[in-house]
Amino acid sequence: xxxxxxxxxxxxxxxxxxxxxxxxxxxxxxxxxxxxxxxxxxxxxxxxxxxxxxxxxxxxxxxxxxxxxxxxxxxxxxxxxxx
Amino acid sequence: xxxxxxxxxxxxxxxxxxxxxxxxxxxxxxxxxxxxxxxxxxxxxxxxxxxxxxxxxxxxxxxxxxxxxxxxxxxxxxxxxxxxxxxxxxxxxxxxxxxxxxxxxxxxxxxxxxxxxxxxxxxxxxxxxxxxxxxxxxxxxxxxxxxxxxxxxxxxxxxxxxxxxxxxxxxxxxxxxxxxxxxxxxxxxxxxxxxxxxxxxxxxxxxxxxxxxxxxxxxxxxxxxxxxxxxxxxxxxxxxxxxxxxxxxxxxxxxxxxxxxxxxxxxxxxxxxxxxxxxxxxxxxxxxxxxxxxxxxxxxxxxxxxxxxxxxxxxxxxxxxxxxxxxxxxxxxxxxxxxxxxxxxxxxxxxxxxxxxxxxxxxxxxxxxxxxxxxxxxxxxxxxxxxxxxxxxxxxxxxxxxxxxxxxxxxxxxxxxxxxxxxxxxxxxxxxxxxxxxxxxxxxxxxxxxxxxxxxxxxxxxxxxxxxxxxxxxxxxxxxxxxxxxxxxxxxxxxxxxxxxxxxxxxxxxxxxxxxxxxxxxxxxxxxxxxxxxxxxxxxxxxxxxxxxxxxxxxxxxxxxxx
Numbered sequence: 027x028x029x030x031x032x033x034x035x036x037x038x039x040x041x042x043x044x045x046x047x048x049x050x051x052x053x054x055x056x057x058x059x060x061x062x063x064x065x066x067x068x069x070x071x072x073x074x075x076x077x078x079x080x081x082x083x084x085x086x087x088x089x090x091x092x093x094x095x096x097x098x099x100x101x102x103x104x105x106x107x108x109x
Numbered sequence: 110x111x112x113x114x115x116x117x118x119x120x121x122x123x124x125x126x127x128x129x130x131x132x133x134x135x136x137x138x139x140x141x142x143x144x145x146x147x148x149x150x151x152x153x154x155x156x157x158x159x160x161x162x163x164x165x166x167x168x169x170x171x172x173x174x175x176x177x178x179x180x181x182x183x184x185x186x187x188x189x190x191x192x193x194x195x196x197x198x199x200x201x202x203x204x205x206x207x208x209x210x211x212x213x214x215x216x217x218x219x220x221x222x223x224x225x226x227x228x229x230x231x232x233x234x235x236x237x238x239x240x241x242x243x244x245x246x247x248x249x250x251x252x253x254x255x256x257x258x259x260x261x262x263x264x265x266x267x268x269x270x271x272x273x274x275x276x277x278x279x280x281x282x283x284x285x286x287x288x289x290x291x292x293x294x295x296x297x298x299x300x301x302x303x304x305x306x307x308x309x310x311x312x313x314x315x316x317x318x319x320x321x322x323x324x325x326x327x328x329x330x331x332x333x334x335x336x337x338x339x340x341x342x343x344x345x346x347x348x349x350x351x352x353x354x355x356x357x358x359x360x361x362x363x364x365x366x367x368x369x370x371x372x373x374x375x376x377x378x379x380x381x382x383x384x385x386x387x388x389x390x391x392x393x394x395x396x397x398x399x400x401x402x403x404x405x406x407x408x409x410x411x412x413x414x415x416x417x418x419x420x421x422x423x424x425x426x427x428x429x430x431x432x433x434x435x436x437x438x439x440x441x442x443x444x445x446x447x448x449x450x451x452x453x454x455x456x457x458x459x460x461x462x463x464x465x466x467x468x469x470x471x472x473x474x475x476x477x478x479x480x481x482x483x484x485x486x487x488x489x490x491x492x493x494x495x496x497x498x499x500x501x502x503x504x505x506x507x508x509x510x511x512x513x514x515x516x517x518x519x520x521x522x523x524x525x526x527x528x529x530x531x532x533x534x535x536x537x538x539x540x541x542x543x544x545x546x547x548x549x550x551x552x553x554x555x556x557x558x559x560x561x562x563x564x565x566x567x568x569x570x571x572x573x574x575x576x577x578x579x580x581x582x583x584x585x586x587x588x589x590x591x592x593x594x595x596x597x598x599x600x601x602x603x604x605x606x607x608x609x610x611x612x613x614x615x616x617x618x619x620x621x622x623x624x625x626x627x628x629x630x631x632x633x634x635x636x637x638x639x640x641x642x643x644x645x646x647x648x649x650x651x652x653x654x655x656x657x658x659x660x661x662x663x664x665x666x667x668x669x670x671x672x
Contacts, residue, residue, distance in 0.1 A: 032511075033437075033439075033440045035439070036437075036508075036511070048570075048574070051570065052570055052571065052574055055563070055566055055567050055570060056567070058563055059563075059567075062559055062560055062563050063560065064560060064564075065560055067476035067484065068476075068481055068484070071488075075567075077488075077564040077565075077567035077568040077571070078567045078568075078571045079571070080488065080489070080492070080568065080571075081492040081567065081568040081569065081570075081571035081572040081575070082571040082572065082574060082575050084488075084489040084492050084493065084572075085492050085493065085495075085496050085571075085572040085575035085576065085579075086575050086578070086579060088360075088363060088364065088367065088489075088493050088496065089367060089496070089575070089576075089579045089582055089583065090582070091364060092363075092364045092367040092368050093582055095364060095368070095590075096368050096588075096590065099368075099590045099591040100368065100586070100588045100589070100590055100591075101588060101589055101590075101591060102587065102588060102589075103370065103371075103431075103587050103588055103589045105589060105591075106589075106598060106599075
């Protein structure tokens, strides 16, 4: 399928634009921390950009952990078929 | 008898049996009308106890109404209405009958004022929900429903023993907050937790729900686990162990959902994840936390129903249920896509959706209570929800790659049901007071502060960023992930089989040896006998025996004349 036949949302140009727009939004969200007064419940959650890096790091951690667990626990989806 | 003396749940339970006998064209009036009548009855209940009976020495209270029980009964009725609208295309009347009994008994559970009537409705729920699964009629659904039923009968038995022990201990059948200090209350807690899909018996949920019909799964997602949340909320607020159980459920749900390929099993794991938030909140036990749990149960039922409706629509239109077979459906199912995204944003507690106003109360309660570790875990979990349900589900079903499938949006009744629930998700997110006014305690909480909104957006969008960065690691495969049900589906059966094959083998050896000894013993005795008295032990033909007996009798007769 060539580019013109594809739905406009999945054309390479749109996808590129979405990535750029997304990263710009992420950047603005981090910058906004300068202007918003934080009310930290504890210590670290009031530091600059805490929620941003925390979200990124724990999600990456969970994906990696799931992947590692999958090594031991994944089976073909026909595993229980002969019951 | 006044109106409040009629248990609202019975409207659905009794109405269910009209469904198979009423003419087909009027069935829709019943399935849509009965939930509305129930809702009307629930909203007209004043505070207090009604519909009481004396059973032997015990007082049964079928309706105990306060703001908490009315909140749950309300959302159960709304769910029944929305689900029925969605299920208008369901041809299996048996499923509808089962669903109405199931929904009615769930409302019975949340309105029950004593432990005995609670148990009656609890077991009705177990039987009716099994029938919902069974009504699919396939071989797989039969096996699944039997596994599901066994787990719930086991939980129900523990609950019954616990209730009896508790009644003997305390002398009262009243269902009030309990201390976790007696045999009875511990068993009651375990019975409740099994229905909440808590570990170690959590796999029944992800095993069973994805095997229901397109509409059956929508109903199943709502009642059993949330009725369990209600009874935990009522019976065990502030019990500390629930915090740990809840946190485990949260992360178990995320990790398993990340590994899953079946679209409805992703959502099933995410039910365990969401119920985990509620169980954690119940364990924290402050007024803020309990308000948060009640609110979250309400919003969760609606957005999870919506998510399962969108998944059901995809299955109804394509017949496919695996991420590996799907993708690119947004092009031909725009409405379903948008509704799924609204549900996904709500479950991720995105600002302006219902999840935002409910879940943040639970993490606020953790912060207020100074539970540092729990608070950080809840934050991490919020990011994880966006990862496994908020993005993964819509991405792999509606975007991802072009599967070449071009199904249209589902029939109007299913579209309308999805729009209704999507509307509730947004409506509650924009006007939180609507829900806050129904909560059990006065609400002193403002979800929309600039700081809170900004921080949640940062957390969620960066977890979304992590998803797309790590997309190569998330590639879907034709796999399942072993869960605790492996023990009773594989380990125990094969262990029993092996143990019995060993037992039969030993048994065979012993029996052969005994037989051998016995027959050689007989041979030995007969040989000895032959040697001792060849004359007596000789064989005689029976004819000659009979003749000699006749001779003896004849001589006896002859001699008797000479007396």
